Amino acid sequence: MAEPHADPDSFDYVIVGSGAAGSVLANRLSADPNVTVCVLEAGPPDRNPFIHIPAGFIKTLVNPDVTWQFKTEPLAMTGGRRISTVQGRTLGGSSSVNGMIYNRGQPADLDTWAQRGNRGWGYADCLPYYRRSENRLGTCDDSRGRNEDGIPITDMDWINPLSEAFIQGCVGLGIPRCKDYNSGTQAGVGYFQRAIRKGRRVSAAVAFLKPALARKNLEVRTNARASRILFEGKRAVGVQYLAAPSAPAQEVRARREVILSAGTVNTARLLQVSGVGPADLLGRIGVPVVHDLRGVGANFRDHYASRLVMRARPGVETLNELARGLKLGTQIARWAMGKPSILATAPSHVHVFWKSFEGLDEPDLQCVFTPGSYAEGKVYVLDDYPGVTAGAWQHRPESTGWVRARSASVFEDPEINPNYLSDPMDIRVHLGGMRLLRRMLGTPELAKYVEAETLPGLQVQSDDELLDFAKKNGSTTYHLIGTARMGPETDPTAVVSDRLLVHGMQGLRVVDASIMPSMPSANTYATTLMIAEKAADFIRGRDAVAEAA
Known part of the structure; x- marks a missing residue:
């Protein structure tokens, strides 16, 4: 049995981000009483009532208290406009502010990932993890999951x-x-099928994180913005975080792994400001190079929509x-x-x-x-x-x-x-x-x-x-992917291996939509949940797919 309070700032695993992936990981990893887990969330607790009312997204998406109000660069193909590409910044991350749509996509999406050298990422390999992450409340066949520990998926x-x-x-x-x-x-x-039960949004925090908070080996720190990954040589050993720009830096140490689940934008940025990324970029922003990794921040993709009224x-x-x-x-x-x-x-x-x-x-x-x-x-x-x-x-x-x-x-x-x-x-x-x-x-x-x-x-x-x-x-x-793309180490633009470990580093893993090599034919939420379920098995040494069914 682990002793979670032996050192209040030292844990086996430190997870950056409590969104879809971070919430799943926190639950699955802390299920082992012999390890300790700390989750750092940059935003506040999810107490805003509009988070839990499905139609409340109209309010939360424009609320900087619970969202990152990111904007794209002005582009010729957007008429010179900067487009708002909001991401969640509260417990549950974007799952607390998104459209709640559950959409796996086509089997060929994942088969393509496997064909690109990512072993174990074909559709047949991943289907059990989709099933593990969901609790389908409605008519379905055995391709769907009815896991009471998953996201409830209901019909309109x-x-x-x-x-x-x-x-x-x-x-x-x-x-x-x-x-x-x-x-x-x-x-x-x-x-559409959606993550709503009894009239309320069920975010990843509600479904996965909060049920695990009763465990003594899990700690969640809100209003803790990760500012730098701490390294000893090429090994990640912890995370520095800040409550405000002028606040004193605090640190939390990771005995086994630092896991980045901060989302496609924030994961790429955190790697870069920590010295992992393209050397020329790091030089421009005045960050010493820990590891020159060209693909960090590249391969960024999003769905661009036009709407008729x-x-x-x-x-x-x-x-x-x-x-x-x-x-x-x-x-x-x-x-x-x-x-x-x-x-x-x-x-x-x-x-x-x-x-x-x-x-x-x-x-x-x-x-x-x-x-x-x-x-x-x-x-x-x-x-x-x-x-x-x-x-x-x-x-x-x-x-x-x-x-x-x-x-x-x-x-x-x-x-x-x-x-x-x-x-x-x-x-x-x-x-x-x-x-x-x-x-x-x-x-x-x-x-x-x-x-x-x-x-x-x-x-x-x-x-x-x-x-x-x-x-x-x-x-x-709002379907942002790809900035820490999964691929073989022989691919100079890949960032993580097919076990989601950062190439050239130790004790550093990425688990969120940023690892997707290509865009799924779907909203990204369901596949992000699947990725986290699969990663939890990697981390725990449970690679047998049959266990996920």
Whole structure:
């Protein structure tokens, strides 16, 4: 049995970040009473009530108290705009502020990882870990998990007639209704599955971290911003952290491993300001080189989406009306009584996984539909007229960018450059997605509910006009990956091995979305949970996949 209080600042494992990956790791590692675990979270506890109300994301995403208010660099392909790419900064990380969508993606995503030299990362290898991380509450086959220690995944229970009309219209276009897009067969249309139970968001902190806090061998320190990894030679031995820019530095030591689960932006930045990264960058920011590792901060990818809006016919009830006045009061009352309501829905209601052009074997697009719309140019402000929104983005963008620290201070936001739409194939797929949206919004089944396209408007028709609209109005989907890419040590741009250990270092591991070699054909949350489950087995020396089932 470990003695967790023998030295209050020394643990076997120090985990930086309490998001999806960090919360899973904290739970699984502390299940062994013979080890001690410390989690450092840069943000506060998750006491903000809007975190736990699903519709509260409208409030939390613009709240700097619980989020990193990161912005991208202004780019030609974004019309010179800096795009907000917010990440969670509280217990649960982004799982406390995200859209709660659970989406595994296509089996080929992971098979591609394995084909790139990452042993044990094929779909068959990873499926047991997806199953371990979820508690599917609904009809499913044995590809799904019913683990009571996992994230509860439920079906949409508040259904608007507009959503059903949209689905029927897609079926009329030849897009099949998909029974379960997480079963290994993704193509089709249907309602999203989400991490909501009994009307409340279930973040990774709620599902994994908090149940483990009763263990004496687990300690969580909030408002503790990791500022530097501590090294002895090439071995990570601890983490320095700060409560504020002018606060005295504090240290926590790691006897076995330092594990970075800080997210795609913060993991890359922390490595860089600690001296692990491209030597030329470290020289520019005045950080001594501990290990020249070219790939740190490179291979950055994100999903870039364009959204079309249609005005609904007079008298049609959308989220825009239900979220105001007496109708909102009714919805709040329904939520309080545990009944389906707009307060307990995900931002996107309907999914469509389909093809940007005919002839593809598998979908290369994700499209979403919501029976509501936001005012143009305003952040999460609903239109004052009834409206609906449909958006589309490319599953696997080819465009890559970077995350680079601007200085040695973790209180200065890094340079974030996703290079959206810089690859010609990405432009082709994006335009195909926008044209598919118009077809789906123009079906006879939906026509009795909607009357006109308001954004971008039917005056926008040519490829050049659509691309110009995408540049000026497209946005992130907050699916940031790749800045500590997994790959063999023979690959000069890889950062971690297939056991997620940082190449050339000892006692240093990365476990979060930054290790993804390529973008999954999905939202990234489900796969991040899977990665953490798999990493926990690596760390504990439990490599037998059968144990995960």
